[in-house]
Every structure is written in structure tokens, then in C-alpha cells.
Amino acid sequence: MRPIPPAGPQRTLVVAQLISAVGDGAYYTCSALYFTHVVGMSATRLGVGLAMAWAVGSLAGVPLGHLADRRGPRGTAVLLAFATAAAVATFLVVRSFGPFLVAVCLYATAQSGLTAARQALIGGLVAPSERTEVLARLQSTLNAGLALGAALGGVALSVGTRAAFLAVFAVDALGFLACALILLRLPEVAPAAGRAEGGPRLAVLSDRRYAVVALVNTVLLLRMPLLSLVIPLWIAARSSDLGWLGSALFVLNTGVVMAFQVRAARSVSGLPSASRAVRDAGVLLLASCAVFALSAADLPLWGMGALLVVGATLQVAGEMKQSAGSWQIAFDLAPAHQTGQYQGFFGTGVAVARTLGPLLLTTLLLDWGAPGWLLLGGLFLAAGCAMGPAVRWAERDRARLAPEAAGAPVVPSPV
Missing domain, CATH: 1.20.1250.20 (MFS general substrate transporter like domains)
Incomplete structure (x- = not known):
């Protein structure tokens, strides 16, 4: 089995995953220390903010996934990748808990929606018999990107300056910007057919x-x-x-x-x-x-x-x-x-x-x-x-x- 998929939608998905994962790996390595040691936020506030953000993100996954079904998953995925890039970019100017909470909620929401839209993309572009293999490739790529990003984050940690930490956030934002542009290379996927007459809009909730x-x-x-x-x-x-x-x-x-x-x-x-x-x-x-x-x-x-x-x-x-x-x-x-x-x-x-x-x-x-x-x-x-x-x-x-x-x-x- 090839380590890299042949040219086509699968390879495009893998490349987009790799680029965004490198930025996230650096972000995950450095963010906690940046917000506590540089910004001066307490560990308790940081933990509360992250918990609230992922709670909001979990609620956003279904409606954003529904948006991908109705409007097309490629356009939705591109929009959410841009939104993730914007959320990370706001970390460059965050200096207090309030703006941090807004930014991290936007980040978690966009990430949850992007995951759902990407899954819908795979559902439209990949044959059912190949989906699990493609997702396995993406998971393997995710880990590779996180490892590379963690190494970059380690360099920033060793330097320890505000500029080094901000460079990590810039790399993550640029990674999601590049991810959005790469996803535009995928073929368009038609929106799903309308729901059954009288059926609920968000059927999964029932x-x-x-x-x-x-x-x-x-x-x-x-x-x-x-x-x-x-x-x-x-x-x-x-x-x-x-x-x-x-x-x-x-x-x-x-x-x-x-x-x-x-x-x-x-x-x-x-x-x-x-x-x-x-x-x-x-x-x-x-x-x-x-x-x-x-x-x-x-x-x-x-x-x-x-x-x-x-x-x-x-x-x-x-x-x-x-x-x-x-x-x-x-x-x-x-x-x-x-x-x-x-x-x-x-x-x-x-x-x-x-x-x-x-x-x-x-x-x-x-x-x-x-x-x-x-x-x-x-x-x-x-x-x-x-x-x-x-x-x-x-x-x-x-x-x-x-x-x-x-x-x-x-x-x-x-x-």
C-alpha cells in the first residue's frame, strides 16, 4: 500500500490535513505556557476557558455539519478553514481573559465544523469501500503533522520570548489559510437532496x-x-x-x-x-x-x-x-x-x-x-x-x- 495516495482528491485531503496539523502541533505545545506565563492568565481561568470553548464547539458541530449538507461540503470546509485561521490570528493580540474566551470559542467552533464538513467531503468524494482507509491515512498524516509541529513548538519553548510564541500562532494561522486554499482544489460536491417531507431539519438530534x-x-x-x-x-x-x-x-x-x-x-x-x-x-x-x-x-x-x-x-x-x-x-x-x-x-x-x-x-x-x-x-x-x-x-x-x-x-x- 502506497504511503502517499495517488494524485487526486485523496492526496489533496492528505496534504491539507498535514499542513493544518503542523500548525496545530506547534500551537498545542506552546499555547498553555504562553497564556499563563506571558499573558499572565491563571491556570484555572485557562482551563475554564478551554472547557467552555469545547462545550460550545460540541454544540456547533451538528448545525455546521447540516450547513455542509445543504450548501455543499467543499465550500463549507473552505469557509471554516478560513474561520479557524482568523481565530488563531486573534491570539496574536489577546491580552486578557475576555478576548481569549471569544477567540478560543471561535477556534473550537470552527474546528468542530471543519471536521464535520471534511467528513461530508469524504462521503461525497470517496467510495464507501475506501472511506475507512482514507480516514486511516488522514489520521496517520495528522499524527505526522502534530509531531512536526511539536518540534517547532519545542524551538519556541526553548527561546521563550513573546515573539517566539507569536511566531507559532502565525504559523498555525497560515497553515489553516493554506489548508483552505488547498481544499479549493477539490472537485465540487453537490449539496444533499432535501429532507423528507415533514421531517426535522436536524434529524440526528431525534x-x-x-x-x-x-x-x-x-x-x-x-x-x-x-x-x-x-x-x-x-x-x-x-x-x-x-x-x-x-x-x-x-x-x-x-x-x-x-x-x-x-x-x-x-x-x-x-x-x-x-x-x-x-x-x-x-x-x-x-x-x-x-x-x-x-x-x-x-x-x-x-x-x-x-x-x-x-x-x-x-x-x-x-x-x-x-x-x-x-x-x-x-x-x-x-x-x-x-x-x-x-x-x-x-x-x-x-x-x-x-x-x-x-x-x-x-x-x-x-x-x-x-x-x-x-x-x-x-x-x-x-x-x-x-x-x-x-x-x-x-x-x-x-x-x-x-x-x-x-x-x-x-x-x-x-x-
């Missing part, structure tokens, strides 16, 4: 079965804050000599996803195989949590370090399985004429995990220790095993969600 599937997936997404937040704190609480290992485990995760996400997605080709992949992810995440729990024992440094590496390896294996399965499920259960709003709704799980995950997991794992890890692992296993029944239940009534009008599924316009 689709309880799809909501249950999205909720199960959100539980599994609680893995997201583990590597970036909880595990470094877990290590620091046990040994200052292993403080470097948190960064090393993050690099391990990034490298494995870059190298193996596409391969991990090969076995997923429909709802049954996707449900099995998510179930396997639950098993792997339970095993990962059990190994992390063992690291709480009184062990020599090399023993604790070895357990942490094993736990992180099991975690990234579960992450790749869960990602591949959830992508297939999210697309296959969404009506073809409402891909944007359904993807926007499914994507709210990421915002919820980012908002609630840090508080929940730091309390559960850092305060409870090994029992907390085992409880979290049991939750992952239960969610993984619940996905299959939830998907089968949601699959029963897909026919009723098809438009009554003679509208065809979204297809790309001729180039």
Missing part, C-alpha cells in the same frame, strides 16, 4: 439509536487525555527520575499510529467487522489499564518503566482498533443525504472527552490509584462489548431515515 452508538464511542474516547495529561502526572507522582518517559510515550504513540493506522484499518470493511474492531479495542484498553495499575506497585525504576511502555503499547493498539471501527460505524449508520450533521454529532464525543475527561480521569486515577485504573479498564471493556448490540439496534431502522424524495446520495460533480 435519532436515539445513533445517539446511543455515539455515547458508547464517547466512553471509549476517554482514552484521549490519558497520554497527554494523566500518564505524565502518574509518572511524576511516583518518580522524578522518570519524568522524561511521559514525552517518550507520547512519541511512541505518535510513531505507531503513523506507521500502522492504515494497516490496522484493513480488516474493517463493514458494520460487523467494525463492531468486532471496537470490541477488540475494549479488550486491549482493559489490558492497558491493568498494566498501568501494576506500575503502582513498589518496583525498581526499570520495572516501572517497562510496565509503562507495555501499557502505552497496548493503549495505542486499542486506539487504532477503536478509531478504525468507529469511522466505519459513523459513516455506515448515517443517511447519505445527512452525512455532515451526523458526522458533526458523532464528533461531539471528542469535545466531550476533551472537556470532561481531564477532571474525571485525574480524580479516578490519581486519587484512587490502581483500583481506579481497573475501574476505567472495566468501563472500556463494557463499552467495547456494548458497541455490537448498539450498532445492530441502530441498523434496524436505517431505511426510515432515507429521504422520501428521489434524491440520490451525495456524489462529486464532474471535475
Whole structure:
């Protein structure tokens, strides 16, 4: 399998993803220290602002996805990429909490909408049998871009001046500006056919079965804050000599996803195989949590370090399985004429995990220790095993969600 897709829409999507991810990687590395150490914002205010922003972003995903369905996903994606660039550019002049809150809410809203519009683009430009592979490529590209951006952010951190931090924000803004221009090279995708007569405008909000599937997936997404937040704190609480290992485990995760996400997605080709992949992810995440729990024992440094590496390896294996399965499920259960709003709704799980995950997991794992890890692992296993029944239940009534009008599924316009 080629590491880079052949020329065409898939390659264009990959390039746009890479460029925007490099800027975001630098931003994520530097933003917290900039707003606390340079702007002078308290860590509490920063945390509250980010939580509020992602809460707003999670609410915006569905209507912006609906906009992509009605007005066309390419134009919507381009508009939201420009909006993201503008939001990041405002960080250059933010000097207090009020403007920061407005800017970060705009950033989270545009990012959530851009993700939904991009998914709708994939639904229109990529054959159903190839979507999971394309999403795996995009995930691999995302990790590569974040790694490159983190390296740029590291340079800014080592310099430590206001100008260095502002240069990072400028790079991120220019990255999304370039992303918007690159997306303009994609073929136009026709807007979806109108909704069924008398049907709700935002049908996904009344689709309880799809909501249950999205909720199960959100539980599994609680893995997201583990590597970036909880595990470094877990290590620091046990040994200052292993403080470097948190960064090393993050690099391990990034490298494995870059190298193996596409391969991990090969076995997923429909709802049954996707449900099995998510179930396997639950098993792997339970095993990962059990190994992390063992690291709480009184062990020599090399023993604790070895357990942490094993736990992180099991975690990234579960992450790749869960990602591949959830992508297939999210697309296959969404009506073809409402891909944007359904993807926007499914994507709210990421915002919820980012908002609630840090508080929940730091309390559960850092305060409870090994029992907390085992409880979290049991939750992952239960969610993984619940996905299959939830998907089968949601699959029963897909026919009723098809438009009554003679509208065809979204297809790309001729180039």
C-alpha cells in the first residue's frame, strides 16, 4: 500500500490535513505556557476557558455539519478553514481573559465544523469501500503533522520570548489559510437532496439509536487525555527520575499510529467487522489499564518503566482498533443525504472527552490509584462489548431515515 495516495482528491485531503496539523502541533505545545506565563492568565481561568470553548464547539458541530449538507461540503470546509485561521490570528493580540474566551470559542467552533464538513467531503468524494482507509491515512498524516509541529513548538519553548510564541500562532494561522486554499482544489460536491417531507431539519438530534452508538464511542474516547495529561502526572507522582518517559510515550504513540493506522484499518470493511474492531479495542484498553495499575506497585525504576511502555503499547493498539471501527460505524449508520450533521454529532464525543475527561480521569486515577485504573479498564471493556448490540439496534431502522424524495446520495460533480 502506497504511503502517499495517488494524485487526486485523496492526496489533496492528505496534504491539507498535514499542513493544518503542523500548525496545530506547534500551537498545542506552546499555547498553555504562553497564556499563563506571558499573558499572565491563571491556570484555572485557562482551563475554564478551554472547557467552555469545547462545550460550545460540541454544540456547533451538528448545525455546521447540516450547513455542509445543504450548501455543499467543499465550500463549507473552505469557509471554516478560513474561520479557524482568523481565530488563531486573534491570539496574536489577546491580552486578557475576555478576548481569549471569544477567540478560543471561535477556534473550537470552527474546528468542530471543519471536521464535520471534511467528513461530508469524504462521503461525497470517496467510495464507501475506501472511506475507512482514507480516514486511516488522514489520521496517520495528522499524527505526522502534530509531531512536526511539536518540534517547532519545542524551538519556541526553548527561546521563550513573546515573539517566539507569536511566531507559532502565525504559523498555525497560515497553515489553516493554506489548508483552505488547498481544499479549493477539490472537485465540487453537490449539496444533499432535501429532507423528507415533514421531517426535522436536524434529524440526528431525534435519532436515539445513533445517539446511543455515539455515547458508547464517547466512553471509549476517554482514552484521549490519558497520554497527554494523566500518564505524565502518574509518572511524576511516583518518580522524578522518570519524568522524561511521559514525552517518550507520547512519541511512541505518535510513531505507531503513523506507521500502522492504515494497516490496522484493513480488516474493517463493514458494520460487523467494525463492531468486532471496537470490541477488540475494549479488550486491549482493559489490558492497558491493568498494566498501568501494576506500575503502582513498589518496583525498581526499570520495572516501572517497562510496565509503562507495555501499557502505552497496548493503549495505542486499542486506539487504532477503536478509531478504525468507529469511522466505519459513523459513516455506515448515517443517511447519505445527512452525512455532515451526523458526522458533526458523532464528533461531539471528542469535545466531550476533551472537556470532561481531564477532571474525571485525574480524580479516578490519581486519587484512587490502581483500583481506579481497573475501574476505567472495566468501563472500556463494557463499552467495547456494548458497541455490537448498539450498532445492530441502530441498523434496524436505517431505511426510515432515507429521504422520501428521489434524491440520490451525495456524489462529486464532474471535475
